[in-house]
Amino acid sequence: MSRPLWTAEEIVAATGGRASADFAVRGVAFDSREIEPGFLFVAMPGTVHDGHDFVAGAFALGAAAALVARPVEGPHVLVDDVPAALDALARAARARLASDALVIGVTGSVGKTSTKEAIAAAFERLHPGRVHRSVKSYNNHTGVPLSLARMPREARVVVQEMGMNHAGEIAQLTRLTRPHIAVVTAIAPAHIENLGSIEAIADAKGEIFEGLEPGGTxxxxxxxxxxxxxxxxxxxxxxxxxxxxxxxxxxxxxxxxPAQASGSLVTARVPGRTITFTVAQRGAHWVQNALTVLSVVAVAGGDVARAALALTEMGGLKGRGERHLLAHEGGEVLLIDESYNANPASMDATLKALGEEKVARKVAVLGTMKELGAASAQAHADLRAPIEAAGVELAILVGAEMAPLAEALALTPIEVVHVNDAAAATDELLTAMRPGDAVLVKASNSMGLGKLVEKVAGGGASCST
Known part of the structure; x- marks a missing residue:
């Protein structure tokens, strides 16, 4: 470690806490399962588990120190309020970035994680090894400060995703992040159960602009x-x-x-130029994502042509378009993993992409879309049209909320199986799957269809076909 991420002195200065010893750390985590040697373990309180109960385990895994609200055995910084201290550490990390560093904030109802990853990949072409991004979907009131606290002081570009379930949440996150460029990918009825209307969703996403730095875009x-x-x-x-x-x-x-090998061949106008490039991922939604990415690069004054090369090579993300080519009964099955999230807009987009596949049969394993409130029944029933348009021959529907769609599809020639949970859906898919299939798996994450993908994919190879 040439230079530590944080020293005990720096953590004390940021948080106002008291250090039990001198130490230095090279990483930060509040999930003890993510602890690596030399990390700072942040003992976050929780409704089910208290992070303080995992401090000893974190030290056993090699943690160098802990951020705690009560004294513990081992090097630590003692603070009054751990979440507030993590926020303070995030603010200190943001403040110590070089004045010419670029911070990009990304939100939206759909596409924010994919767009965040693609922006990071594009800038990695321009600033190798000096791009920091939020990992996984660490985009909420704990994930954002954690991601900021993990920023290397030498980072040249930072890409931070921000999500929300209620109004006011993104306003808090963007003021921590202080982006120079703030991106809204799309507005769709995700979380409408909590927010009440599409207009309220747009207002909540628009809060990201409240944290823009002077002169920001x-x-x-x-x-x-x-x-x-x-x-x-x-x-x-x-x-x-x-x-x-x-x-x-x-x-x-x-x-x-459509590109010759895969994805799309695109000619687009971005600020300052016209460019032709290839997007490896299929679907019109990925063309929109790519346009957003290159617009960010152009606004930042970066080399748009070099950045576009990242879009040519970028594969799908786990749970968000990762593709598995599976050997099955002497042939192959394409399994498309979109199991992490779902709302009406993203369902429509991914079903359109499934429709572009040149395969013998198309299968859709679709789970409940959560947080739709009173609109849920109609939103699920409305999936009939994109399913038919995609040419799906077998639909395996998962969850009680899928009943209106099962009823709607009963009026079509599409074979429909409606089950209660991921385990039953796995059994149905394994029985029905045959060589030449393309299988789309999509649902809200709480439906657990990621486990279906893990079981069905097994040792199957990921691909970018």
């Missing part, structure tokens, strides 16, 4: 009914507002066609 989707609402939210906060997509956006796709 807001990037918003052009082709959304909430465009003007987002523009109003950004108008007093951003020095520049850039719209992406549609035909009238500041950045727009001029031409898109």
């Amino acid at each position: 807001a990037i918003i989707p052009e082709a959304t009914d909430q465009r003007e609402r987002l523009v109003r939210a950004a108008r007093d906060k951003a020095a520049r507002i850039l719209t992406v997509g549609g035909t009238e956006g500041d950045a727009a796709v001029l031409h898109s066609a």
Whole structure:
């Protein structure tokens, strides 16, 4: 370790705590399962488990120190409030970044994790080894400060995802992050059960502009009914507002066609130039993601052509488009893992992408879309149209909320199996699967269809076909 991430002295200065000993750490985690030798373990309180109960285990795994609210055995910094101390550590990490470092915030109802990963990959082409991004979906009131606290002081580009379930949450996160560029990927009825309307969702996502640094840029989707609402939210906060997509956006796709090998060949207008590039991932939603990524690079003054090479090579993410090519009964099955999240917009997009697959048969394993409130029954039933348009022949539906869709599909020639849980869906898929299938697996994460993917994929190879 050439230079520590944090020293005890720096943690004390940031948090106002008291150090039991001198130490230095090279990483930060609040999940003891993520502890590596030399890490700081943050003992977060919880509704089910208290992090203080895992301090001894963290030290056994090699933690160098702990951030705690009560004294423990081993090197530690004692604070009054651990979550507040983690926020303070995040603010200190943000403050110590070089003045020319670039911070990018990303939110949206759909596509924010994929877009965050693609932005990071694009800038990695431009600043190898000096790009920091939030991992997994660490995008909430604990994940964002953790991600910021993990930032190396030498980071040249930081890409931070921000999510929410309720109004006011992104406002808090963006003020910690203080982005120079704030991106809203899309507005869709995710979390509408908590927020009540699509307009309220747009307002909650638009909170990301509240943390923009002076001179910052807001990037918003052009082709959304909430465009003007987002523009109003950004108008007093951003020095520049850039719209992406549609035909009238500041950045727009001029031409898109299936690429010879996979994905799409795209010609697009981005700020300052027109560029032709390939997107490895299939689907119109990935073309939009790519346009957003290159717009961010252009706004930052980066080499757009070099950054576009990352989109050519980028594979799918676990739970968000990762593709597995499986040997099965002397042939192959393509398993598309979209098991991490689902709402009506993302269901529509991924079903359209499934429709583009050149395969013998298309199978959709679809689980409940959560947090739709009173709109749930109709939203599930409305999936009939994109399922039919995709050419799905077998639909395995998972969860009680899928009953309206099962009823709607009963009026079609599509074979329908409706089960209660992931285990039953796994059994049905393993029985029904045959060579030449393309199988899409998509649901809200709480449905547990990631376990279905793990069991069915087994040792199957990930691919980017």
